Amino acid sequence: MRCLDRKYGLIFLALWMPPFLASAEPIGLLDIIQQVWQANPDLKIANTDHALAQNRTLSIESMLDADASISSMIREDNNTPSNLFSVDKTTLAQVAGRVSQPLEDGSSLSAHISYNRTRLRYPNTMPATFQSAYNPAYEQEIGISYRYPILKGHDFPSYHQQHFALTSEASALTFMREQLKEKLADEAISQYFQMLANDVSLQLAKDSVKRANRLLQYQREREEMGLIEKADRLQAEAQLATRKVELSKAKSDALRSKRMMNRLMFRASDTPIEINPVESDQILEQIRPTLDTANAFDTARQSRPYFKALSSRLQASDARMQIANDGEKMQLDVITEVGTRALNQRPGGAVSQGLHATYPYVSMQVEWSSFMPSRQEENAIEKVELDRQRILQEHQQALETLKDELTMAEDSVERHYAQISLMRKQAAIEMLKLKEETRRYRDGRSDTATLIRFENELHAAEVQKAQQEISLQLAEYRLSLARGTLIPILTQP
Numbered sequence: 001m002r003c004l005d006r007k008y009g010l011i012f013l014a015l016w017m018p019p020f021l022a023s024a025e026p027i028g029l030l031d032i033i034q035q036v037w038q039a040n041p042d043l044k045i046a047n048t049d050h051a052l053a054q055n056r057t058l059s060i061e062s063m064l065d066a067d068a069s070i071s072s073m074i075r076e077d078n079n080t081p082s083n084l085f086s087v088d089k090t091t092l093a094q095v096a097g098r099v100s101q102p103l104e105d106g107s108s109l110s111a112h113i114s115y116n117r118t119r120l121r122y123p124n125t126m127p128a129t130f131q132s133a134y135n136p137a138y139e140q141e142i143g144i145s146y147r148y149p150i151l152k153g154h155d156f157p158s159y160h161q162q163h164f165a166l167t168s169e170a171s172a173l174t175f176m177r178e179q180l181k182e183k184l185a186d187e188a189i190s191q192y193f194q195m196l197a198n199d200v201s202l203q204l205a206k207d208s209v210k211r212a213n214r215l216l217q218y219q220r221e222r223e224e225m226g227l228i229e230k231a232d233r234l235q236a237e238a239q240l241a242t243r244k245v246e247l248s249k250a251k252s253d254a255l256r257s258k259r260m261m262n263r264l265m266f267r268a269s270d271t272p273i274e275i276n277p278v279e280s281d282q283i284l285e286q287i288r289p290t291l292d293t294a295n296a297f298d299t300a301r302q303s304r305p306y307f308k309a310l311s312s313r314l315q316a317s318d319a320r321m322q323i324a325n326d327g328e329k330m331q332l333d334v335i336t337e338v339g340t341r342a343l344n345q346r347p348g349g350a351v352s353q354g355l356h357a358t359y360p361y362v363s364m365q366v367e368w369s370s371f372m373p374s375r376q377e378e379n380a381i382e383k384v385e386l387d388r389q390r391i392l393q394e395h396q397q398a399l400e401t402l403k404d405e406l407t408m409a410e411d412s413v414e415r416h417y418a419q420i421s422l423m424r425k426q427a428a429i430e431m432l433k434l435k436e437e438t439r440r441y442r443d444g445r446s447d448t449a450t451l452i453r454f455e456n457e458l459h460a461a462e463v464q465k466a467q468q469e470i471s472l473q474l475a476e477y478r479l480s481l482a483r484g485t486l487i488p489i490l491t492q493p
Contacts, residue, residue, distance in 0.1 A: 028279030029192050032265065033490060036188045037181055039266035046177040053170035060166055063159045066101045089121035091136075106156035107148040114141045117347075138347050143339025143361075152329040161319040161326075168316035175312060178305035178487065185490065186481055191261050193474040195275050198254040200466040205243070205250040208459045212240040215455070219448070232448040239452050280473065283489065287476055290485040291413070296406050301399070303484025310395045317388040324381045331369040338362050402482070409479035416472035423465040430458040 037043055077090040096114040103109060119136035216236040222228045259269040301307055341359050437454045440446040480486040 026274045026276035028276045029189065029283060030279055030490060032192055032261070032275075033185050033188045035265045036184050040184055041266075043177065043180055043184065046173070046180055050170065050173045050177055053166070053173050057163065057166040057170050060159065060163045063162075064102055064104065066099060068097070068099045070095075070097045072096075086123070087120050088123055091119040091121075093117040102156075102159075104156060104159070106153045106159075107146065110145045110147070112141075112143055112145070115139070137343060139341065139343045141339060141341045143337050145335060145337035147333050147335045149331075149333050151332040152326060153331075153333075154326075157322050157326040161322045165316040165319035165323075168312045168319065172309045172312035172316065175305040175309035179309065182305065182481060182487060185487065186478070188264060189474065189477050189481075191257065191264055192275060192280070193470050193477075195254070195257045195261055196277060196280075197467055197470045198250065198257045199275070200470065201463060202247075202250040202254045204459065204462050204466060205247040207462075208243045208455075209240070209247050211455060212236070212243040215451070216240050228448070235448045235452060239455070284473060284476060286489050287480045287486065290483065290489075291476065291479055296410070296483055297403065299485070300402055300406060300483045303488075304402070305484075305487075306398055307395070310391055310398065314388065314391050314395075317384060317391060321381070321384045321388070324377070324384055327377055327380070331367065333367045334364070335367065336362075336364045405482045406479075409475065409482045412475040413472070413479050416468060416475050420465075420468050420472055423461070423468050427458070427461040427465040430454070430461040434458045 071094075073092070073094045075090075075092045075094075077092075079087055079089065094114060094116045096112065098110060098112040100108055100110040116139045117136055118139070216233070216239075219228060219233045219236040223230065223233045258273050262269050262271045262273060339361055341361055343359075434451075434454045434457075437446055437451055441448075441451045477486065480489070
């Protein structure tokens with residue numbers, strides 16, 4: 001019966017056990033960052049925005065697509081005779097087709113073909129001598145024309161600069177996406193080291209409870225032998241109670257940091273999670289050679305995605321300025337056209353003659369047009385100028401912010417490096433002090449209050465040393481992040 005009670009008791013304990021106490025596969029820092037990137041909805045939206053920008057870039061290619069059109073018309077005009085030789089009625093049937101191909105230099109090449117049938121009706125008073133020889137008359141025309149812009153539209157800025165602007169804007173979105181990944185990596189790293197610090201604090205709290213338990217057991221034995229008074233044993237009990245309170249707080253902090261890490265990865269908050277510090281140490285080995293502060297500012301300015309995004313936005317703004325300036329130019333185009341025309345009284349005759357160069361024609365013309373600048377065009381140029389000015393201001397602001405980030409990150413690393421050796425030495429000394437005081441206490445040459453005080457000082461030194469070591473690692477990560485060297489290390493194959 002006792003075996004059954006024990007069995008069911010273990011089953012109940014397993015069912016009651018909080019998920020965080022269940023076993024979990026240790027996860028490294030790199031896997032945490034990758035999961036944060038994969039699950040974060042803001043990053044998914046940024047990926048969609050980038051895909052849309054690329055789609056807009058591809059759509060601009062349609063400006064170089066050929067354009068084809070076919071038209072047909074039947075028209076009948078009844079005319080009021082104004083003299084004896086006026087035409088009473090005109091019947092016109094036409095079929096026409098045109099293909100136009102824009103070229104990358106802004107010019108365009110077109111080919112057209114038309115076929116007309118014209119029939120005239122004359123009054124009875126019209127002598128046959130004065131009537132048209134071909135009635136009905138069939139006319140076919142085939143021609144090729146070439147239009148070349150000299151001023152407005154020269155080099156096709158509405159295509160090339162628009163394409164360049166959209167490509168630059170897509171690149172800017174790419175770099176903004178990388179900036180978001182930087183931000184998410186910073187959050188993941190901070191939460192990772194918070195978990196690590198809480199785990200270390202929890203382990204130190206457990207060690208302190210064990211020491212307090214040993215001391216209390218030792219005091220009880222001495223009290224039974226009459227070697228100490230009740231007050232000495234009560235001091236040990238109070239010390240144990242204090243350590244248990246600290247242990248409870250450490251467990252609560254560790255549980256909260258695990259919940260926050262799970263939510264950062266958009267997982268259920270009670271998902272079991274344990275971190276593996278080995279991987280973060282390996283990454284640190286790659287980070288530390290890049291932490292030379294000699295060229296930190298130049299390295300960060302060239303590596304950080306935000307500055308690359310600003311550069312791409314500035315290039316897009318310059319391209320749009322060229323488009324706006326081209327819109328203000330005068331229109332001056334040269335059009336040349338060559339082709340053949342054929343006129344015949346038979347339908348087939350017009351077609352056969354039109355396919356030969358029997359009746360060629362050549363033409364050249366110049367088109368010029370100019371308009372007064374509209375308010376809309378002036379506003380467009382002004383907007384582009386203001387956009388460019390804002391980008392330059394953002395760039396200057398980002399440079400100042402970068403200087404502050406680097407200064408704070410470098411100072412943090414230097415401060416922790418300077419303090420870590422002292423704290424390690426202090427913790428080692430506190431351990432020796434406690435051992436020596438324990439020996440003296442057992443020899444009857446010390447009191448309980450002094451022993452407890454030394455144990456408190458050791459615990460404080462160990463906690464401070466552990467927190468300082470973790471803070472140093474976090475500071476090194478953040479310095480690498482500020483320099484723009486961390487993300488390439490994390491994403492390398």
